[in-house]
Structure formats: structure tokens, C-alpha cells
Amino acid sequence: MKKLFYLTLIFSTITSVGIFAQSTDGDKKTPARIIGVAKDQNTGEAVPYATAALYKAGTEENIAGGVADDEGKFFITGMKPGSYTLKVSFLGFETQTVDNIQVTSPNGDVNLGDILMADEGVALEEVTVQGQRELIEERVDRTIYKAENDKTTAGGDGTDVLRRVPMLSVDLDGNVSMRGSSNITVLIDNRPSAIAASSITDALKQIPADEIKAVEVITSPSARFDAEGTSGVINIVTKKNNLQGMSLNVRTGTGLRGSDLGLNASARKGKFGFTLGGFGRAGYNVLGSFENNQVLTNPDNSISTISQSADTERTYMFGRYNFGVDYEIDKYNFLTGAVNFGIRNSKNSQDNFLTQNYLNGDLVRNALRETNSKDNSNSIDLSLNYTRTFEKKGKEISLLTLYSRDNRESSFINTLFNEDFQTIDSRLKNDNPSKNEEYTVQLDFVEPLGKDGKSILEYGAKNILRKSVSDFTYYQAEGADGEFVINPDPNISNAFNYDQNVTAGYVSYTATLFKNYTIKPGLRYEYTTINADFETEAAADIPSYGTFVPSVNLSRKMKNGNLIKAAYNRRISRPSMRYLNPNLDVSNPTQWSQGNPTLDPEYTDNYEIGYSTYFKETMLNFTGYFRNTTGSIQAVRTIQNDGVIFTTYENIGEEQAIGVNIFTNINISSKFSLNGSIETYYSMLDNGLTDPLYAASNQGFVVSGRMFGNYSLPKDWQIQLFTFARGSRVQLQGTSGGFAAYGLGINKQFNEKRGSIGFGADNFLSKEFTVRNEIVTPTIVQNSTNVMRNMNFKINFSYRIGKLSMDQRSRRKKSINNDDLKSGGDGNDMNQGGGATGVSNNK
Structure with a gap:
């Protein structure tokens, strides 16, 4: 009944607005x-x-x-x-x-x-x-940010671009969220990537900002998209060409915190087209610190207090290389193929890692440690796609295939010093190699109906087979030179295999009603089977399940060109390896965490209504939404022996959010433009438990905003300023601290715009950022502070060699999109030390 109520409300609203607009005409002259x-x-x-x-x-x-x-x-x-x-x-x-x-x-x-x-x-x-071209474009089903017009991101990566996109929020670690939810689908050129499958955060860091043409934000995906992604879909469109001739583009940049180098070449002759590219990015001098203070009420009512502090340092190197070819067989048949490689190497260290334990106010232990962790991976995507068009405009059949693989090596060594803080007492090591594989095949049909072809029927089928392996082992060694010995406990040294098969079918229909109304209903069905087992234990019993996913999109076009749209859809969020991985992470000896292999998916109902208008030199968009999630995957924290906080995950609780997003683009003059947005939502979370020791609920407002300014100077100079801020975010058991970021850039083009040189500064008014987080439960009070030094100055250079001319043939390309895993937002999949999948099986 609740769904019916919201659908009725949305349709009534959109219809009444249309009737009001028509009634204002009355009998007056047009x-x-x-x-x-x-x-x-x-x-x-x-x-x-x-x-x-x-x-x-x-x-x-x-x-x-x-x-x-x-x-x-x-x-x-x-x-x-x-x-x-x-x-x-x-x-x-x-x-x-x-x-x-x-x-x-x-x-x-x-x-x-x-x-x-x-x-x-x-x-x-x-x-x-x-003059200035618009940075924001509003369509019926999506909002598009034209990243190629934003010069402040030169020399940066995909993270820098997404920080400027309306409705998105990117924190200091690069974790992406949409309308307060990190459960989103990220596509690259309408298809998934093994890089993104392992970590959205890392995928964004491997894509150079200069190669991103646009970012599409789809808040209400239709039935042809996979059912995954609570908040919606983000499609990153990279710069491609369908031109004749040859071209080579070189770009490089260097700064206090990082450097990059990229090469891209394109060639097209007749029916063949080729692309070859590579990009590398290194980060260094990424220094910081953290503090953690927690107060625990033990079962015997004694009070344990733990205080921690450390200096942190991070270095990394990312690379992404690709080769693509397309061939036009004839007027109606088209083939595309591509191979993409990705590599990453990341090292993190915590020095002077001091832990002090107090019991009822008395100091009982001092411990000094050093923690060094590595996270290295390599990935490959192979795709081959065939598209068949017909004489009838819009009719199309496509067969799409994709193979993705990501191999990852994750490990840490925790060194404990003696009481003299000089000699090494013992060392603890964890190795967690993992592998993710995906095999996908997809068949799609598009059939225009009626004489005018305005009504469109879309239907298709898809199958995704995933194979994931997490091999985790703990070792212990005495002293500085002692040999590492395997800990045989199967709870911390084991191998976990997780096979998932998703078979789906969908149908979607688009029709025009009452001349100015468009309706697009759709239905998708997905059936999921799972096999999971441990090397030294019996298989985990995870039942198969089927899911119906309805959706409907409505729009009303006004006579003055303004647009009203409304939508409802249901989404499913399958847990990714970040939540499933049973590898026990004890890199911080007072905070242990472990995934839960038996988690079920969570389900979300989304309702949305929006309005776009233009007046004078201003474009405005208003969007309101409501989101309700059941079976929500939430963290459960308990106190273990010696005051250790143990975190795992359960399908408990309900999440609701109601909010509004407003963004605008203002052309003040032909040389000066402003673009900005503000979003606020009210979040309501409840884990549904009745035990007073574990019951938790929280609610509150979250506000974020951004502003972008662009001014064109004489002789092809341009200056741009960007700023973003987000307030504290409500969580089930506490809050996540807010932060702000800003950047200033100046760019000069030369030699008929073949080359450019730019200068930029990020966060130049403060040496470092401080983010404060809080966890509060009946037995745990924890306050942590993370400091990151983000001040950066950079120089960017690019130059294009060769010349291309337009190929008059129109080529139509399609690709697979995998988007059906719940992403945690902080980086790893098979590795418990990080974040988020969220890649997509889309369509």
C-alpha cells in the first residue's frame, strides 16, 4: 500500500502541474x-x-x-x-x-x-x-556533467572530476556516494571494468581527468539496467573518436603530492578504427596522522579506556592501458573489441603507533607498534560485441560478451616492540591473495512500434557468472629475525570460494500519452544461485532467490520547454566481498573486523520527482526523493576479551532518506559563468533490534554543496575556481565527520589549441584537513581523528600531434554494464581492509 500511495502521489502531482500549465492558456491567444x-x-x-x-x-x-x-x-x-x-x-x-x-x-x-x-x-x-558552453545538461532520465569543459581538473584523476558533479559526494579518501548512499553502480563507457569491480575508489584514481568527456548521473535506472545500485548509476564517458586519420596526444603533470604521464593514439582508415592508450600516476608525500580514543563498558561493569595515536604515510602507483578496434562489416553490421589492463601498487605505513590501555582510570599497558601494509593488483577486461541495425530506424539487435579478471595481493606486517620501545618483541603477518572473475553474455532487442516509431519496445536477457577466491593466512614470528610460522587455526588461516550466477530477463516499453506525456514502464526478473565453501570446512548454506524489479518513469514537457519528471523503481543490493570476506583483519589490535559469508541482499524502493526550468541567464533544476531500504546490511559491534571491538555485518535494520537537490548554471556574461548545487536530506536509520545492549537508531540532516566558477581571459587564458563542502554524515551508531576541499587553476592554450600548459593549487590555504568520527553504543564510545595533508601545487602540460577529419558514417556502439554488487565505498573487495565493489551488470 505504501508503494501504491507514493506512485499515486507522484502521478497526481505531475498530472496536476500539467493541467495547471494548460489551464493558464485558457481561451487566450497562443x-x-x-x-x-x-x-x-x-x-x-x-x-x-x-x-x-x-x-x-x-x-x-x-x-x-x-x-x-x-x-x-x-x-x-x-x-x-x-x-x-x-x-x-x-x-x-x-x-x-x-x-x-x-x-x-x-x-x-x-x-x-x-x-x-x-x-x-x-x-x-x-x-x-x-563564450561559455554549459557544464550541466538535463535530460529526461539523467543529469550530465560536461567534464571536458572543466580545466581545474587538469592533471588530476576521476576522483577530482566526480567531486564537481551534482548529486555526488566524494570524501577525502575518494569514496563516492549519491544522496548519502555509497551503494551505487559505476560504469565506464556504459560497461563494467574489473578495476571498478575490485574498487570504485581505485578505478577513479586510474582514469585521468583529461580523458573524461562527461559524467552521467542516472538516479532512476530503467528495467534494462541491472537491479543493483540503491542510489542509481554513474556512467563515466571517456573521450573517443570516429574520425579518419591519425593522432597522438601526450600529457604530463607534476606536483608536490603526485605526478602523471599519459599517451593516447588513434587511427582510422576506412572501415577500421584503432585506439591505443596508456596512463600512469604516482603519489608520494601523502602524509597524515590519526588519533583514536574509546571507552568501553565491560560485562563486569568495569570501564576500559584505550588511547591510540600514529603518524601515517601513503605512496602509490596506478596504471591503465588499453587497445581497441572496431570494424564496420557493412551498412547494418558492426563489430567492436577491446582489451584493457590495469595495475596498482599501494603502500601504507603507521609509525609510532602507540596504544595505551587504562582500566578504571589506571594505566595497565603501553604498547608501541609499526604497521606496514601493501595492496597490489592487476586486472584485465576482454570484450567482443556485435550490433545489427535495420532499414527501419531505431530497430537493433546486439550480442555483447565480456570477460573480467582481477588478481590482488594484500598483506600487512604488525611489529610489536618491547617495553623499552627499542627492540622488537614479535611480528604478526597476514597474507590475503584473492581473485575475482566474471563471465558475461547479453542479448538485447530494440523494436520501434507504430507508424511514427515513437513507441519503443526493449527486451533482452543476460547471464553473469562470478568466481571469487579469498586465500587468507596468518603468520607469527619472534623478535626481529625470527622465522614466520603459520598459525593453523582454520578461523584465521583458510581459503574461501564464492561462486555466484545471476540470470536475468527484462522488458521495457516507452510511449507518448496525451501528446506531451511520456511513460516508460518496465519489469526485470533476476534469479541468483550461490555456492560457497571453505577449504577446511563444510560448504556455507546460502539458498537461491529470485527477484522481480519493477520501474516506471514519467515525464511532462511544458510548452515553454521546461520539463517535469517522476519515477519509481525497486533495487536489489547483493553483498560484495567487502562484506562477505571471512579474512579476520587485526591490523589494529584493538579493532578487529570480519565479513559474513551468509549475508542476504538488501532491497530498496526509490521515489523521485524533478523539475527543470530556464529563465534569463539561469538554468535551475529541483529534485525531491524518498528512499526506503529493508534488510539493510549494517555493522554489528561487540566487545571481546581485553577490550577489543569486533565488527561484522548482519541483515538488520531499515534505512530511510528524504531529501532535495538543487543545482543551477548561470552565464553572467560570455566570459564568466557560475555553476553550483546544494543537497540536503534527512536520514533515518534503525537496526531493528530489541536487546538494549545492541539496539541502535539515529537520524538527522546531512547538507553538502559545491560551487564552480569559470572566467575566460584574453589570448586563450582561462581561470577556474572550485570548492566543495559536506557536513557531518549520520550513521547508525554515530557520525562521520564533514570536510571541505577547493582548487584554483589557470590554463593557457597555444599553437591553434594543439597544446596547453596549466598551473593549479589545491587546498592552498591550510596545511592539512582534520576529519572527526564518532561511534556511540550502550557499551562503546569511540572518537577518532584523521588528519590528511592535501595541500598541493601542480603544473600540467599536453600537446596533440596529427590531424583527424570527420568520418561521415554513423557508428553505433554498445557494451555490457555489470552493476549488481553492494559497494562499501572504501576500496577493497576480497581484502577486508577496504572497500567497495559496485561494478555493474547493466542492461
């Missing part, structure tokens, strides 16, 4: 409208959802605007008789300007006909474009 159709000048096809902005002739005063429909047609109203200039823009196309538009009457239409838009790869060779 106000003056400027009408046009945006089309690709190379193919003659419509450019759906292009943005049209109207300016008073001879000025940069924006009067009105609108967004084209799925046939490229737009309407602009709200202007008085006079002379105007129109600018039409869309991602991947150069802005098209139409001058000397005369509106002679307050009523009637001014029909501009077809407005032909050139691919920006062609236009940049011929035209010098003045």
Missing part, C-alpha cells in the same frame, strides 16, 4: 513561440534534448530557453517583440548560433526550421567559439 529542430549536419538525424538559449540581440542577456524533445524539436516562449539571437548546444556538438531572429508580434510562431549542428571535432578546426 503567446509568441520560437520553434526549431536541432539536427546533426552529417547524418540529418535529430539531436534529442539539445539546449536552446535565447539572447537579446547584441548582448549577453539571456531572455528564455528550452530543451528539445526526443525528436530534436524545441519551443521557446516568454519573450516580447524584438530582435534576438539563439544558441543551440549539446554534448559532442559545437554551439550553433542563429542571429537576427525577429519577433514582430506577441502572438504566433517564428519557425526557424532545421538547425544543423556540427560535431565539435570538425568545428574546432574551422571556428573559434566565443
Whole structure:
């Protein structure tokens, strides 16, 4: 009944707004409208959802605007008789300007006909474009951030880009969340990656910012997407080309905290196209510290207090290399293939790791340690895809295949000193090699219906086979030179095998109702089977389960080009290896953690309504949402012997969040633009337990915001400023501290924009950031402080060799998207010391 209530409320709201808009016309004469159709000048096809902005002739005063429909047609109203200039823009196309538009009457239409838009790869060779292009584009089902127009990220990586995207939040460790949830699906060019399968955080760090064209935020995925991802889908679109000729681009950068080097080459001759690229990034001088204080109430009512402190240092090196080929067999048949390699090496150390134990206020123990951890991996993705099109526009069949593999070596050595803090007493070592493999095959059909082809039927099937292995072993050694000896306890030295098979089918239908309404209902069914066992124990008993996943998207297009949309969908979140991995992590001797191999998935219902509008030089978008999650995977903390806090995971509790997101883009002049957003949501969490020792609930507001400014200077100079801040985030048992980040960049292009050099500074007003976290339960009070030195100064350089010309053939590429694992957000999968999967099986 609750679902029905929310669906009824959303549909009633969207319908009433449409009726109100129609009633305002009444019997009055139709106000003056400027009408046009945006089309690709190379193919003659419509450019759906292009943005049209109207300016008073001879000025940069924006009067009105609108967004084209799925046939490229737009309407602009709200202007008085006079002379105007129109600018039409869309991602991947150069802005098209139409001058000397005369509106002679307050009523009637001014029909501009077809407005032909050139691919920006062609236009940049011929035209010098003045003014600022929009950074944000709003479509019916997604919000697009045009990252290629943001120069402050030069020399950075995908983490720097996502920090600027509306509705997303990225913390200081690179963990991504959408609307307060880290359970999201991340795709790269509409497909998964073994890199992202192991760690979203690491995947973003391996993608250079200069290679990201756009970021698409899909908050309400349709039935063709996998059911995974509570908050939605993020698709990172990298720069690709379908041009003829050869080109080589070189880019490099260096700074106080890191350096990078990248090479990308492209070649196309006739029906064949090739791409070859590589990127490496190294980080150093990433220094910091942490403090931890916890007060525990023991079973005998005595009070244990533990105080910890350490200096931290991190070094890392990432690399990503790719080769791709595509071949146009004939007019209707197309093949693509690609291979991607990824490597990472990360070292973390904690020096002067001091632990002090107190019992009822008396010091009972001092311990000094050093902890050194390594996290190294290599990955490979192999894909081969076939697409078949037909004479009938829009009809398509595609067969997609993907093999992904990620091998990881994770380990730590914990060194304990004697009471003199000089000589080594003992050493503890943990090795946790792991492997993740995915085999995916997918078949999709798209069938336009009716004479006009506006109604579209989509259906298909997909199968994903996952094989994961976690081999974990503990060793102990005496003194500085003693030999490491295996601890035979099967609870801490064992091997865990986890095989998962997901078979899915879906159907989705898109139709236009009452002329200006669009509805897209869909249904997806997924059946999951799991086999899990330990090397020295019996198999874990995990039953199979099937899941129906309904979705519906509604939109209402207003006469003035404004857009109202509403949506409902149900999502499933399968636990990733971060939550399942039974490897016991005791790198901090007072805080142990271990996964739970028998976890069930969690389910989420999402409701959303949004409105986009333009007035004068400003674009505004308002989105409200409600999210309800049952069977939520939550951390359970208990006190072990000697005051150790043990953390594992259970399917307990309920999460609810209700919030609003507002973002805007303002063109103050042809040289100066501002873009910003603010989000606030009220979070309500309850673990559903009745035992007063373990029952927990929490609620409160979370607020975040960002601002981006861009100013164009003479002679191809440009200056940009970015800032982001997030308040404390509500958690089930406490809060996670807020933080802020900012950056300033200046960029100069030269030699007909073939080369560029840039200078940047990040967080230059403060030496370090401090983040404070708190955990509160009936028996545990813990306060921790993490300090990270993020001040950075950098120099970036890039240069392009060669020249490409546009291939007039239109190529259609599709790929697999795997997106069905709950991600924890902090980095590892098979390794208990980190974070999050969230890769996607999408479609």
C-alpha cells in the first residue's frame, strides 16, 4: 500500500502541474513561440534534448530557453517583440548560433526550421567559439556533467572530476556516494571494468581527468539496467573518436603530492578504427596522522579506556592501458573489441603507533607498534560485441560478451616492540591473495512500434557468472629475525570460494500519452544461485532467490520547454566481498573486523520527482526523493576479551532518506559563468533490534554543496575556481565527520589549441584537513581523528600531434554494464581492509 500511495502521489502531482500549465492558456491567444529542430549536419538525424538559449540581440542577456524533445524539436516562449539571437548546444556538438531572429508580434510562431549542428571535432578546426558552453545538461532520465569543459581538473584523476558533479559526494579518501548512499553502480563507457569491480575508489584514481568527456548521473535506472545500485548509476564517458586519420596526444603533470604521464593514439582508415592508450600516476608525500580514543563498558561493569595515536604515510602507483578496434562489416553490421589492463601498487605505513590501555582510570599497558601494509593488483577486461541495425530506424539487435579478471595481493606486517620501545618483541603477518572473475553474455532487442516509431519496445536477457577466491593466512614470528610460522587455526588461516550466477530477463516499453506525456514502464526478473565453501570446512548454506524489479518513469514537457519528471523503481543490493570476506583483519589490535559469508541482499524502493526550468541567464533544476531500504546490511559491534571491538555485518535494520537537490548554471556574461548545487536530506536509520545492549537508531540532516566558477581571459587564458563542502554524515551508531576541499587553476592554450600548459593549487590555504568520527553504543564510545595533508601545487602540460577529419558514417556502439554488487565505498573487495565493489551488470 505504501508503494501504491507514493506512485499515486507522484502521478497526481505531475498530472496536476500539467493541467495547471494548460489551464493558464485558457481561451487566450497562443503567446509568441520560437520553434526549431536541432539536427546533426552529417547524418540529418535529430539531436534529442539539445539546449536552446535565447539572447537579446547584441548582448549577453539571456531572455528564455528550452530543451528539445526526443525528436530534436524545441519551443521557446516568454519573450516580447524584438530582435534576438539563439544558441543551440549539446554534448559532442559545437554551439550553433542563429542571429537576427525577429519577433514582430506577441502572438504566433517564428519557425526557424532545421538547425544543423556540427560535431565539435570538425568545428574546432574551422571556428573559434566565443563564450561559455554549459557544464550541466538535463535530460529526461539523467543529469550530465560536461567534464571536458572543466580545466581545474587538469592533471588530476576521476576522483577530482566526480567531486564537481551534482548529486555526488566524494570524501577525502575518494569514496563516492549519491544522496548519502555509497551503494551505487559505476560504469565506464556504459560497461563494467574489473578495476571498478575490485574498487570504485581505485578505478577513479586510474582514469585521468583529461580523458573524461562527461559524467552521467542516472538516479532512476530503467528495467534494462541491472537491479543493483540503491542510489542509481554513474556512467563515466571517456573521450573517443570516429574520425579518419591519425593522432597522438601526450600529457604530463607534476606536483608536490603526485605526478602523471599519459599517451593516447588513434587511427582510422576506412572501415577500421584503432585506439591505443596508456596512463600512469604516482603519489608520494601523502602524509597524515590519526588519533583514536574509546571507552568501553565491560560485562563486569568495569570501564576500559584505550588511547591510540600514529603518524601515517601513503605512496602509490596506478596504471591503465588499453587497445581497441572496431570494424564496420557493412551498412547494418558492426563489430567492436577491446582489451584493457590495469595495475596498482599501494603502500601504507603507521609509525609510532602507540596504544595505551587504562582500566578504571589506571594505566595497565603501553604498547608501541609499526604497521606496514601493501595492496597490489592487476586486472584485465576482454570484450567482443556485435550490433545489427535495420532499414527501419531505431530497430537493433546486439550480442555483447565480456570477460573480467582481477588478481590482488594484500598483506600487512604488525611489529610489536618491547617495553623499552627499542627492540622488537614479535611480528604478526597476514597474507590475503584473492581473485575475482566474471563471465558475461547479453542479448538485447530494440523494436520501434507504430507508424511514427515513437513507441519503443526493449527486451533482452543476460547471464553473469562470478568466481571469487579469498586465500587468507596468518603468520607469527619472534623478535626481529625470527622465522614466520603459520598459525593453523582454520578461523584465521583458510581459503574461501564464492561462486555466484545471476540470470536475468527484462522488458521495457516507452510511449507518448496525451501528446506531451511520456511513460516508460518496465519489469526485470533476476534469479541468483550461490555456492560457497571453505577449504577446511563444510560448504556455507546460502539458498537461491529470485527477484522481480519493477520501474516506471514519467515525464511532462511544458510548452515553454521546461520539463517535469517522476519515477519509481525497486533495487536489489547483493553483498560484495567487502562484506562477505571471512579474512579476520587485526591490523589494529584493538579493532578487529570480519565479513559474513551468509549475508542476504538488501532491497530498496526509490521515489523521485524533478523539475527543470530556464529563465534569463539561469538554468535551475529541483529534485525531491524518498528512499526506503529493508534488510539493510549494517555493522554489528561487540566487545571481546581485553577490550577489543569486533565488527561484522548482519541483515538488520531499515534505512530511510528524504531529501532535495538543487543545482543551477548561470552565464553572467560570455566570459564568466557560475555553476553550483546544494543537497540536503534527512536520514533515518534503525537496526531493528530489541536487546538494549545492541539496539541502535539515529537520524538527522546531512547538507553538502559545491560551487564552480569559470572566467575566460584574453589570448586563450582561462581561470577556474572550485570548492566543495559536506557536513557531518549520520550513521547508525554515530557520525562521520564533514570536510571541505577547493582548487584554483589557470590554463593557457597555444599553437591553434594543439597544446596547453596549466598551473593549479589545491587546498592552498591550510596545511592539512582534520576529519572527526564518532561511534556511540550502550557499551562503546569511540572518537577518532584523521588528519590528511592535501595541500598541493601542480603544473600540467599536453600537446596533440596529427590531424583527424570527420568520418561521415554513423557508428553505433554498445557494451555490457555489470552493476549488481553492494559497494562499501572504501576500496577493497576480497581484502577486508577496504572497500567497495559496485561494478555493474547493466542492461
